Amino acid sequence: MFSNSSKYALKAVLYLAVYSSESNKILAKNISEPINVPQAYIAKLLQELSRHNIVSSTRGPNGGFYINAQNREIPLIDIVSVIDGANRLNSCLLSVQNCNNEKPCPLHSFADPFRTDLINNLKKNTIGDMAKDIESGKSFLPL
Amino acid sequence: MFSNSSKYALKAVLYLAVYSSESNKILAKNISEPINVPQAYIAKLLQELSRHNIVSSTRGPNGGFYINAQNREIPLIDIVSVIDGANRLNSCLLSVQNCNNEKPCPLHSFADPFRTDLINNLKKNTIGDMAKDIESGKSFLPL
DNA sequence: ATTAAAACATGATATAAGTCATATTTAGGA
DNA sequence: TCCTAAATATGACTTATATCATGTTTTAAT
Ligand code: FES
Ligand code: FES
Numbered sequence: 001m002f003s004n005s006s007k008y009a010l011k012a013v014l015y016l017a018v019y020s021s022e023s024n025k026i027l028a029k030n031i032s033e034p035i036n037v038p039q040a041y042i043a044k045l046l047q048e049l050s051r052h053n054i055v056s057s058t059r060g061p062n063g064g065f066y067i068n069a070q071n072r073e074i075p076l077i078d079i080v081s082v083i084d085g086a087n088r089l090n091s092c093l094l095s096v097q098n099c100n101n102e103k104p105c106p107l108h109s110f111a112d113p114f115r116t117d118l119i120n121n122l123k124k125n126t127i128g129d130m131a132k133d134i135e136s137g138k139s140f141l142p143l
Numbered sequence: 144m145f146s147n148s149s150k151y152a153l154k155a156v157l158y159l160a161v162y163s164s165e166s167n168k169i170l171a172k173n174i175s176e177p178i179n180v181p182q183a184y185i186a187k188l189l190q191e192l193s194r195h196n197i198v199s200s201t202r203g204p205n206g207g208f209y210i211n212a213q214n215r216e217i218p219l220i221d222i223v224s225v226i227d228g229a230n231r232l233n234s235c236l237l238s239v240q241n242c243n244n245e246k247p248c249p250l251h252s253f254a255d256p257f258r259t260d261l262i263n264n265l266k267k268n269t270i271g272d273m274a275k276d277i278e279s280g281k282s283f284l285p286l
Numbered sequence: 287a288t289t290a291a292a293a294c295a296t297g298a299t300a301t302a303a304g305t306c307a308t309a310t311t312t313a314g315g316a
Numbered sequence: 317t318c319c320t321a322a323a324t325a326t327g328a329c330t331t332a333t334a335t336c337a338t339g340t341t342t343t344a345a346t
Contacts, residue, residue: 005304038305043324058323061321096150117253193293194294205291
């Protein structure tokens with residue numbers, strides 16, 4: 001579904017959304033442990049996200065990564081698009097090609113509603129939305 | 144979601160379900176082209192499935208792979224379990240670990256119902272069921 | 287029996303995904 | 317200004333997945 005890289009990226013971003021702010025930046029190595037991802041790896045992913053303005057960062061002393069108000073409005077789909085490419089989610093369950101509504105494969109009928117709904121949710125829900133769920137105890141960040 | 148190998152395996156099995164029978168066995172190399180999978184690769188996958196009694200085969204002249212009445216009753220989930228392992232589908236969207244209903248991750252609420260549904264469908268629907276859909280024109284085998 | 291056609295078993299290679307290491311640039315503080 | 321802490325850029329390494337190749341065993345026909 002998602003690659004490991006996307007999973008890691010999502011976890012890292014949500015972690016930042018909950019625990020960081022413009023005045024409380026977090027070092028890559030300090031994100032690594034709580035989300036259980038090798039630090040050199042998460043650093044690389046965060047750099048990629050930073051380049052696409054999905055997370056914010058400043059370097060030098062007292063630098064680090066953080067999520068600002070603008071980042072908070074970004075939908076989750078942007079994260080997985082940057083890491084996995086835009087249309088990984090559109091691939092047919094039986095083929096490397098894209099899913100095709102006109103010529104549905106045998107699994108299409110019981111897979112497509114799922115995928116469509118998931119994609120819509122990823123477009124609709126922002127980083128901030130998810131952070132709120134975590135803060136209110138409705139959901140949790142897995143290791 | 145599924146690995147390419149599982150996709151290929153599913154396609155090959157469904158192809159056999161539609162076009163083969165005990166009296167009409169099909170060679171690995173003749174399955175390869177219509178489902179668009181390298182022949183050495185599909186041969187290997189079919190051998191694995193044969194070892195698990197998901198497809199039938201006989202060797203020697205006039206041999207080949209086929210689906211018999213017993214194979215026809217096998218649910219789709221068995222195919223992907225053999226190729227991808229039993230619990231690839233249960234992994235949490237954000238973690239390599241398994242999905243956990245007691246401590247749902249932020250994506251759980253809009254992913255889990257559908258995944259559960261998908262898994263149930265894979266358990267409920269057999270190879271024969273899918274073949275019937277193809278034969279009746281309700282669905283198609285993708286390249 | 288001999289031969290040929292096929293699956294079967296095993297392993298080698300290639301490509302992609304994931305992980306690690308190092309050098310460079312930027313920014314803040316002494 | 318100089319030093320240090322951090323992100324950044326780039327590339328090397330490792331592991332897993334996907335693909336290919338080769339030899340062996342089984343079966344049926346002659
Ligand atoms: S055509 Fe296969 S999932 Fe839609
Ligand atoms: S806990 Fe993440 S998908 Fe269920």
